[in-house]
Structures are given as structure tokens and as C-alpha cells.
Amino acid sequence: MRRSPRAERFFGLWQAARDLRVAASVLEWDQETMMPPRGAAARGRVLGALAAARHERLLAPDLRAALEEFAAECAPGSEDAAQAARARTEIERASRIPASLAAAEAAAQSAALVSWQAARAARDFQRFAPDLRRLLGIVREKAAAWAGPGGRPYDALLDEFEPGTTEAALLPLFAGLRAELAPLIAQVAASGAPVDESAARGAFPPDAQRRFGAMAAAAIGFDFQAGRLDRAAHPFCSGFGPGDVRLTWRCQEDDFRPAFFGILHEAGHGLYEQGLPSAWEATPLGEAAGLGAHESQSRLWENAVGRSRGFWTWALARWPEFFPAQPAPGLDHLWPALHACRPSLIRVEADEATYNLHVMARFELERRLFDGGLEVEDLPAAWNEQYRQLLGLTPAHDGEGVLQDIHWAMGAFGYFPSYTLGNLMAAQLYEAADRELGGMEASFAAGDFAALLGWLRARIHQQGRRHASAELIRRATGAELGPEALLRGLRTRLHEIYAL
Ligand code: ZN
16 A cells, blocks of 8 residues: 555554554563563563553654644545544543553553452452552543543543443443343243253363364464464453464363353454454554454354354364363253353353343442442452342352452453443344355354354454444444344243243
């Protein structure tokens, strides 16, 4: 692509600022996968320095001047105009917080991540509380600065993860979803027929689980020449560009599902990162539309594809190569175990129906942390109360309660709602793709996922950050985002499995 001299100058300066963010991401990935515990203090210092340097570059007068000169030559409505608009939004946001606060946030995140890991292992929230308190204080300050006078700090945080999202828009969406989910889950409980999950249990050596998961990730299209899979305490995906995407996983040796679906989930994120337009790499639009859109890709591959009969027709045929000592279960025996609906304590291992209740619990707590006087010392009790109300369960200890997620230790408040948005988007996208492509499960049964990936590449991945998620979904599916597709799928499966 030929660029004008002004465009050259703007994109060059933008890339220099963005590359510092990529460098920090590599160090963050290393911190979660490889770094020894005593490296934490030095790592925190380095990440703080990188955050401050990036902040400085984003706000440097030469970048702003280059942006304005470039913007002046862009035709209205053009791709370049969208690039300039996106850059302006990011620079404007960064300009609202001092570099010292950006550096303090990065250092506090590093410290909190380390104490969260120790606290989680020891099941002791108090070990985490001081670092969380410091980090929350910084995030509150940042959110207030982003929101500006009269603005809502929690909305500013939501907007960072999923542009355009507000608390006021989420409240009725979540309330409507809960109103439909609660009776469905209650019906399942009242059916008194627990699903036989023995097909998913047995003895699964970790290395075989890794290879089985990686085989499936490669089959759906994840390119291991442009990605890796490593162990970590918490599964996640980091993209440093379409050519370098890192997935992590963890496993349970007596049940293949947590590792397998965890890997498939992260590979779904990875496909999005690998599929971003390479022509836009390191430009303002060369990123995912938002975290809800990101989660829609992981959930689509994990749930709509990975829990389908077609998919398992193919995967069970491959099973003996990986688990020779563990006879492959029959499809009819396994399928219900992939959709068992049962309130549980751990979000990442929750079934599709109850998952969104885990998100609603966190949304409620975050709203109160930012706008309801909830403080860190009251979090464990407030957490347990939310779980009692929404899921009817009480954690036996903080390790399976308030300490289970990494997000707050990363300062990522306002992130959780994007999981439910992603679930809704995933179901709606899958329905639309199935309508257009037809016969998808028959292709899955033959190990062929290319048509679906191609559809997602064109409608989602290759769009980069050109459209906000709401618009992206409207264009891809022809409808506004809503809970109907998700609820339709859940009802169909649960009615079959539990004979409701
Ligand atoms: Zn995810």
C-alpha cells in the first residue's frame, strides 16, 4: 500500500508508541509463564518504565502534529479517516492521566499479580488485599480522570474494554437474560436427573492433554508457526501481532474437559489475533473491535463448534492417538457430559447456562466498588453473598471464591461484562453463519472447519477495529445484539438432555 509522506510520518510515530505496548505484553506473558517469583520486583520496575515511555510517546507533540496533518488530508468516511479518529480517541484518553499515574499503575499491577498468585495458592485473601487496595485506588483515580467531571468512572472503564458499552445499557440486558436463565436452570435442577459425566473422566496425562488440545487448535486453523501454547496458572491469549500469538493452558488429570475446552477457547481468541488484517498491523485499526467481540470468537469455537456432535464425531476418531490407555467414550455417552448444567463455583469451568450468572456477580461487585462504597476488605463477604444469591452456592475458601480470577490483580475492572456480551455475540454469529453456509456440522465431522473460519475472517477478523462491536454484529448478522440466539440454543440442548 502506497502512503503519502504525511501518512508515512503519522503511522511511523504511531508504531513507535505501539511497539512499547507490545514489548510490555511480551514481558507480561513471560511473567505469567516463565518468570521465577523473585523476578517480580525488577519486572514491575521495567513494566512501569515501559508504560511511562509509551504514555510519553503517545502524548509527544510530534505525534499529535503528525496526526493532525494526516487527518487533514483524509477523505471523510475513508479508512484513513477511521485510522485518524481511532488514534485521536486513544491519545485523548491518555492525555487525561499523568505519566506518573500510568507508571504507578503498571508497577502496582505487577505487585498485585505476584501477591494474587501467592494468596490464591494459600487460599488467603488477606495476602492479596494490600496490593489490591493500592491498585484499586489507582484505577479509581484513572477512571475518574477518563470520565471527566460529571462522567461515570465505571462507564469509562467499560468503554476501554468494549467501546460504547455503558452500565445503563448492560443493566436491562443482563436483567432480561437472568430472567430467562434462572427458570431454565431451576427446571434443570428440578428435573432431578444429573447427567452421567463419567465419559469425560478418567486418567489423562498432562502431556497427552496438551497434544490433544493443540491438535484440535491446529485443526480449527490456529497456526503454530505464528503462535505457541504454554502452561500458566490461568488460561489466556496474548497477541503481539498476527505473526506471534501466545496461548496458555492448565489441566486437571482426572477430567479432560477443563484443559481441552480451555485450549479451544484460547485458540478461538488466537484465530482472531492471527486473522487481523496484516496491512493494518501496528496501526490504530489493526486490533480487535473490543473484548466482547474477542470473547465471541473464543466462545464460538469452544461452545458452538467444540461442543457439537459433528465436532466430536471427528475428535473421538482421533482420541486413541492421544489416550491409548483410556478407551474413547461413545458419542451419545459423551455429548450430554459436554452440556451438563450445574451451578458451580469456578467461572472458567462453568457450563454455558450458568456461566453468565458468574459474570453478573462480578458486574454487581464492580458497580459497587466504583459507585456503591464497597471496599476491598468487604470483597470476600460480598462475593460469597453474590454467589449465594445467584448460584445458590458458598465457596469453602477464597481460592474458589474471590481469588479465582486474575482480572482484578491486573487492574482490569470493567472487563467481566464483555464475557457475557461475547456469549451473546457468539451465539448470534453462529446462527447467522449456519444460516448462510449450511451443513456446518457435517463439515466438522470430517474435520473441516475452513468454511466457518473463512466466514469469520471476512466478517470479523479482517474488519480489525474499523467498527465498534455493536455495529460489527449488526453487519455480520443483520440484527441488533440480543439474548435470543443464546437462549434458543440453550433451551434446545437442555430440553433434550434433561427431558424437560
Ligand atoms: Zn476468553
